[in-house]
Amino acid sequence: MRDVCIVGGGVAGLAASIFTARAGLDTLVIDGGESILARNASLENYPGFPDGVDARRYLRLSREQARNAGSAFELGRVTRSELIDTNDLESGFRLETEGGEPLEARRVIAASWSDSDYLVPLDVGRIQRGSKHFVSTDAAGRTAVDGVYAAGRLAEEPHQAIVAAGHGAKVGLAVVHDSDANFYHDWVAPAGYFTGRGRDVPPGCEEIDDNERHRRDERARAQLLEAFDEPLDEAPTMHPSVERD
Template identity: 60%
Template sequence: MSTDAVIVGGGVAGLTAATYTARAGVDTTVVTDGESTLARNAHLENVLGFPRGVNARTFLELCVEGAQEAGAAFTEGRVARVEPTADGFAVETADGTSFTADAVVAASWSDASYLADIDGVGFLDRGSKTFIDADETGRTGMDGLYAAGRLAEQPHQTIICAGHGATAALALIHDADIPYYHDWVTPEGYFTERGRDVPPGCVEIPADERRDREARANERMREAFEEPQPDGPTMHPSVVAAREDDGEH
């Protein structure tokens, strides 16, 4: 399977990166392996826009939906190998599914073993944790390979990792020489009535379309929050194991 960008990891960093790349016209595939660590949160209370917090699973589901709406494709699997090629990268999962991609964004906390054999990629050991050595934009020592979120040694906070996913995506877009200004949806005339062409990445919409988009967004939010989330948070594996041991004695 061929794609422009493979995003490894379906947490907030990977999902945000995928949303930005897909909206910029980059053919994007997200490879996910199980649920995000965010699903362990009992209640997510420190992200903008939710003054009383939000159920972490509901938040994740909406993030996935947003990336899909932007055009990103999703596939399940654990990435086992990433290998540089003359044209980009070969990506292979543990079950043998393979991709070719121009670029890769690694956002797979806490596994980076699939990058171990790539020259130019540095690793930082911090106690029991291993991070990818990347600059503030997410660029690594290998052209076309980016790291985002916690794997890039960003703080273990949802909004920071999401923001870094966007930063890494913008670095990828810039490096790909894609015409791009900002990802903005503006009212009709915002640029054109100042004698400017609408910049790449931006769009002007008339008032009736703005109202329609708002109505559809409001309806989707009502649906998302109409009923309580049926699944609770995922407990840390070590606590689960300890509880099981206690139950055996």
């Protein structure tokens, strides 16, 4: 049984997975194969990219970051979710997928805009607005069912990548705090920040010296230089309703 299963490999799901995996939770991302962001011709309003960035390149880098954090990925589509034992709310959840073996997880994050039919058996409180369905949550992404969360656009967050990423991170942290993970704050601090004041380094934090800081910076720069070295020969995905010649 996984600690966390995240349904949806887009911006919100990836951000959530980075935080849950870094906190030591066994995290699986079920990726339906395409994020809505892949339809974006150029991502222009995401902080850190002054002249914008190709949306597909951003997604690739985000997936790599999630893998580096320890997240596992499985390609597929979830068709149904249910409690393993309806008499035991702590038993976790079983997720059925198309053509695959059922998966089990203690907690589920739904980040699969705009597919949420698989949540119907759990009665999480879906809301229909026109042809779309959203999931009702509290401020941290918790649904009416303990152990089930919703992140990003599915949770009625604005349809912007930076908002989806932020909300996914917030939901990921809610999962961490609701779990048994020994966690305080995901932060890499300079050597002595805590210990220099006679404090232990809190769970989820790390102190590094200047040599390690320079090593990590060099590694990060090399990775980004390689990632942006060549043009990305991958076109945006057109909306399915657009007719093609």
